[in-house]
Amino acid sequence: MAERPPAVSGPAVTAPAVTDEPVPTVVADGVHITYTVHGTRGGRGSATSALSRILSRRSAPGARQVHAVRGVSFAAYKGEAIGLIGSNGSGKSTLLKAVAGLLPPTEGRIFTRGQPSLLGVNAALMSDLTGERNVILGGLAMGMSREQVRERYDDIVKFSGINEKDDFISLPMRTYSSGMGARLRFSIAAAKSHEVLLIDEALSTGDATFQRRSQRRIAELREEAGTVFLVSHSNKTITETCDRALWLESGTLRMDGPAAEVVAAYEEFTGKKK
Numbered sequence: 001m002a003e004r005p006p007a008v009s010g011p012a013v014t015a016p017a018v019t020d021e022p023v024p025t026v027v028a029d030g031v032h033i034t035y036t037v038h039g040t041r042g043g044r045g046s047a048t049s050a051l052s053r054i055l056s057r058r059s060a061p062g063a064r065q066v067h068a069v070r071g072v073s074f075a076a077y078k079g080e081a082i083g084l085i086g087s088n089g090s091g092k093s094t095l096l097k098a099v100a101g102l103l104p105p106t107e108g109r110i111f112t113r114g115q116p117s118l119l120g121v122n123a124a125l126m127s128d129l130t131g132e133r134n135v136i137l138g139g140l141a142m143g144m145s146r147e148q149v150r151e152r153y154d155d156i157v158k159f160s161g162i163n164e165k166d167d168f169i170s171l172p173m174r175t176y177s178s179g180m181g182a183r184l185r186f187s188i189a190a191a192k193s194h195e196v197l198l199i200d201e202a203l204s205t206g207d208a209t210f211q212r213r214s215q216r217r218i219a220e221l222r223e224e225a226g227t228v229f230l231v232s233h234s235n236k237t238i239t240e241t242c243d244r245a246l247w248l249e250s251g252t253l254r255m256d257g258p259a260a261e262v263v264a265a266y267e268e269f270t271g272k273k274k
Helices: 047-055 092-099 131-141 146-160 178-190 208-223 235-241 259-273
Strands: 024-037 064-077 081-085 107-112 196-200 227-231 244-249 252-258
Touching: 024 092, 024 227, 064 092, 064 107, 064 227, 064 244, 064 252, 081 092, 081 208, 081 235, 081 259, 092 107, 092 196, 092 227, 131 146, 131 178, 146 178, 146 208, 178 196, 178 208, 208 227, 208 235, 227 235, 235 259, 244 259, 252 259
Parallel strands: 081 227, 081 244, 196 227
Antiparallel strands: 024 064, 024 107, 244 252
């Protein structure tokens, strides 16, 4: 044991108090996101006409600016599961891509702790490769070592449920249904702890058993000091999985609060709208 230093007389020193202040993982500060949508004129959509527009530096016909996210600000903290709800085209997926660093804000700033992982991007799957090969490559893309992938391989396949009836894991991904592919993506992403995990509609593709497994895994990720963002059109999934929700409408943040309260307000809004 190390020798203790001699006692020094003097005024008593009070140790700093230990606080349980939440640790921010994502901070969005007045974020605006604008992008250009290019249209085509009837009968003029050929590759030749497109090339001529590029060479002549003329704008594509029908091009318009879309202001997808308008001045959104929020802070997310360790251990939170945050649902994003809103009508189609409200900016939910666009905001997730911005948090992941795939879309730079036109105005405002986004601060993140570590590198956020957007499900389906960090572990992008290749249709011509087998499910088995995609699990290996996807795990490596998520930052796992080859040894970690080997250790977690069986659990990933079992979690996805794609091998319960047939040996689909040995078939190319192009033979999978969209639901099977989404379940495998989630299973790969969920095999590793993340400081920030962004999920876009992945939980709506499985049956009730897979959804329950997914919700339990999200709870475990939160306990491992992670933050989970979930975009879903299922209000039930949001209230069962998340403790907080952000409601976006026409790119603006309409409400930020407890998931049950935000979902109730959103349902009232959509009911009146109908």
